[in-house]
Amino acid sequence: MKKIGFLSFGHWTPSPQSQTRSAADVLLQSIDLAVEAERIGIDGAYFRVHHFARQLSSPFPLLAAIGARTRTIEIGAGVIDMRYENPHYMFEDAGSADLISGSRLQLGISRGSPEQVIDGWRSFGYQPKEGEDDAAMGRRHTEVFLQLLRGEGFARPNPRPMFPNPPGLLRLEPFSQTLHERIWWGAATNATAVWAAKLGMNLQSSTLKFDETGEPFHIQQAKQIRAYREAWKQAGHTRTPRVSVSRSIFALINDMDRAYFGHDSNSQDKIGFLDASTRAVFGRSYAAEPEKLVEQLRQDEAIAEADTLLLTVPNQLGVEYNVHVMESILTHVAPALGWR
Template structure:
């Protein structure tokens, strides 16, 4: 059994055929798609975060709005770029959104992805000190955020406060109990997956990864996940971790599906991203009987407990709900995912 959710990149543009022509369109349709996905029986609604781009950039208002409109579905990110984040302010935002949702936030965080601008985090007031890389800074911000979520007091109270304080040192409020166990680290390498396990974060692995062996993406990610689980066990954490993989999967059920995605998708691709040799995962698009065999061969999906389906959000809520329903109805039961 697997949890199955969607992952939206939140694009908008005024181009021909786009159903998301403005930021307002994307935000409102993201809420509507989460509601529709919950009604269809999906387990999660996740969103990418990109700054300086015509995509979703400020996740917490959106997550809180979805939390207020839904009852059951998990609500998350994949991922928040921690190079841009004030961990203290983020704890407050995350706590509020989690309480609004009734404890359903699943926050994917990471050092981030390639940017639209040069060193965009500097415009947000952050820069790595001497001897630290931007990736180190992102991990440091992530560690501070993760530690603050424990809810321990650390700030000396004012002896003459405006409002009465509880005894002892003060923590950030509102505190969301249990949120710390629902933090995921988005990892592109085996080493950072092991690091996340040692820290006690869940693992997100995407449709791309550092090409560390020349093997297919699914093979490399399966090894990455096994290393993560081994490191988790060695660290002695009390709970079981969660692991998600992201995939582009389109069952071809009608002529519209075939028009959009019916061409041969080919295999994985190799490229360079942030000076790193990376492998980019293929899209799976076929009639269900062929799709079953292709997905059975994906070792990483087999290793993960959560599958995030990347959706073409610019095609609108109705079409994306159709894609999600097609997978939940025609694909997941046959493969034993539901």
């Protein structure tokens, strides 16, 4: 059995070819898509976070709204860039969204991805400490956030407060008792996957990874997952961690599917550079008739290793078509692979 969710980047553009022509369109359609995904049996609704872009950027109002409109589906981010976050304010936002949803929040966080602007986190008021780079700053913000999630008091109460205080040092509120078990780290390297395991975070591995061995993407990703699980075991955590991978997968059922995605039927991994020195491997897309798709996916080692699969969806094609995309996977692909 495998949990299957969707991952939306929340693109919008004023182009007449897009079903999401404004920020309002993409936000409202994201809520509708999560509702429909729950109805057809999808396990999770996840959303990417990008700043300074015509995409989803502020996750917690959206996640809270979805939590209020749904009952069973997991809701999450994949991922929130911690270089931009105040861990204390984020704690309050995340706790509120989790309580509204009935503890269904699966919060993916990370150091972030290549940006639309230069050092955008500086515009949000953050800068690395002496000796830090921006990635280290993001990890520092993460460690503060994880410490807050333990729920221990740390702030001295005012001796003459406006409202009565409980005894002792105060923690932030609202506090969600189990949210600390539902934090995921988006790792692009083996080393950060191991670091996440040591800190007790679940693992999100996307369709991009630093090219550390020159092997095919799915093999490198599978090795990353195994290294993460070994580090988790060595750290002595008592619960079983969760691991997700993201894939673009399209079952070609009708002429519209073939028109949109038939050109991806021979897709291969791609190599690119995130900056002048960072070589990355981008995983292939899968697009084929269901029987062929099943055979292709059986060869993907990382999907086999993961307990959760996130299907990247073309959100600009609208809610109805994206429901069709997901339902095609649930009906024609997942049972043959033992995912359902």
